[in-house]
Amino acid sequence: MRMRRGASRGRNKPHKLLMLLAVLDLFDEGRMAENRIYFDPGLIELFRDYFDAVAKEDDWAQPGPPFFHLRSSPFWHLHPRSGREAEYAALTTSGGGSRRIVDNVAYAYLSHEIYLLLLDEVHRESIRDFILGTFFESQEQERLADVAHSHRSVSAMESSLGHGQIRESSGDDYVTRSAAFRRMVLGAYDYRCAACGLKIVLPDLPSPVEAAHLIPWTVSHDDTPQNGVALCKLHHWALDASLIAPSLDLCWKVSPLLDARRDSERELTRLAGLKILLPQASPYRPKKEALAWRLSRMAR
Numbered sequence: 001m002r003m004r005r006g007a008s009r010g011r012n013k014p015h016k017l018l019m020l021l022a023v024l025d026l027f028d029e030g031r032m033a034e035n036r037i038y039f040d041p042g043l044i045e046l047f048r049d050y051f052d053a054v055a056k057e058d059d060w061a062q063p064g065p066p067f068f069h070l071r072s073s074p075f076w077h078l079h080p081r082s083g084r085e086a087e088y089a090a091l092t093t094s095g096g097g098s099r100r101i102v103d104n105v106a107y108a109y110l111s112h113e114i115y116l117l118l119l120d121e122v123h124r125e126s127i128r129d130f131i132l133g134t135f136f137e138s139q140e141q142e143r144l145a146d147v148a149h150s151h152r153s154v155s156a157m158e159s160s161l162g163h164g165q166i167r168e169s170s171g172d173d174y175v176t177r178s179a180a181f182r183r184m185v186l187g188a189y190d191y192r193c194a195a196c197g198l199k200i201v202l203p204d205l206p207s208p209v210e211a212a213h214l215i216p217w218t219v220s221h222d223d224t225p226q227n228g229v230a231l232c233k234l235h236h237w238a239l240d241a242s243l244i245a246p247s248l249d250l251c252w253k254v255s256p257l258l259d260a261r262r263d264s265e266r267e268l269t270r271l272a273g274l275k276i277l278l279p280q281a282s283p284y285r286p287k288k289e290a291l292a293w294r295l296s297r298m299a300r
C-alpha cells in the first residue's frame with residue numbers, strides 16, 4: 001500500500017493515516033460486514049481519539065478532508081449519493097468541513113482485494129504496525145498503539161455488555177465500561193435525544209447527546225445498554241433530577257412539580273404523554289425494571 005503523510009507548512013499532517021487507523025478499528029468491531037465506510041459519528045469518534053493522541057497545537061481535528069482526499073489513493077473510493085452524482089463530480093475538495101461530504105457522498109469503500117485482506121485480523125495487525133512504524137515517531141507510535149488497544153477493549157466490553165453481563169468482573173476498568181455503554185446507547189439511538197429528538201452531528205465537535213443511565217450507575221453498577229437511554233444535556237439533567245421519567249408504556253411522564261402554564265418550563269412539560277423516541281428494531285431498548293425504577297423516583 002503506497003501512502004504519503006500529507007504535508008502542510010513544512011510539517012507532516014497525519015490525518016489520512018489516522019483515518020485509516022480508525023477504519024481498521026471498524027473491522028475489529030465487526031462493523032465492516034459490508035464494504036461500506038460511512039462518515040458517521042462512530043467513525044468520527046474513532047478518528048478523533050487517534051487525532052488527540054498526536055495533535056500539535058495548530059492542528060484541527062477535521063475528519064472530513066482525509067475521508068474525502070483519501071480518494072487519491074488507489075484503494076479508497078467514494079460512492080456519491082444517488083441524485084447527487086453531478087454535484088459530486090464537480091467537487092475538488094471537501095471544503096474543510098463536513099457539509100459537502102454529508103450532502104454528496106453516501107459512503108466510502110475499499111478496493112475489493114484490500115477489503116478482503118482487511119477482513120483478516122492478522123493482516124490488519126501488520127498493516128497497523130506498518131502505518132505506526134513507518135509514519136510516526138516512537139512516542140507517537142506508543143500513544144497511537146494505546147488508542148488502538150483501548151478501542152479494542154471498549155469493543156470487547158460492548159460485546160459482553162450486549163450479552164447482558166451486568167456484574168463487573170475484577171479486571172474491568174470503569175473508563176472502558178463507561179465508553180462501551182456510551183457507544184452502544186448512542187449508536188442504538190443514532191445520536192438522537194429520546195425526549196426531544198435533538199440530533200446535531202458536527203464532525204469537529206462532540207455530540208450534545210449523552211448516554212443516560214435509567215437506574216444510576218452508583219445504584220446498579222449496570223452498564224448494559226438496556227439500562228440506558230440517549231438524551232440531550234437538558235433532558236439528561238431533567239431525568240437525573242427526577243423531573244421527567246419514561247413510563248412502562250414507553251411515554252414520557254412529567255413531574256407535577258413542573259407547571260405546564262409556565263412558558264419557561266415548556267421544554268420539559270411539553271413531553272408529557274409523548275412517545276419515547278426509541279431505537280428501531282434494536283435489542284437495546286430499555287428493560288422494564290429500569291423503566292419502573294425511574295418512574296418510582298419521579299419527584300412529587
Ligand SMILES: [Zn+2]
Binds near residue numbers: 195
Ligand atoms: Zn432533548
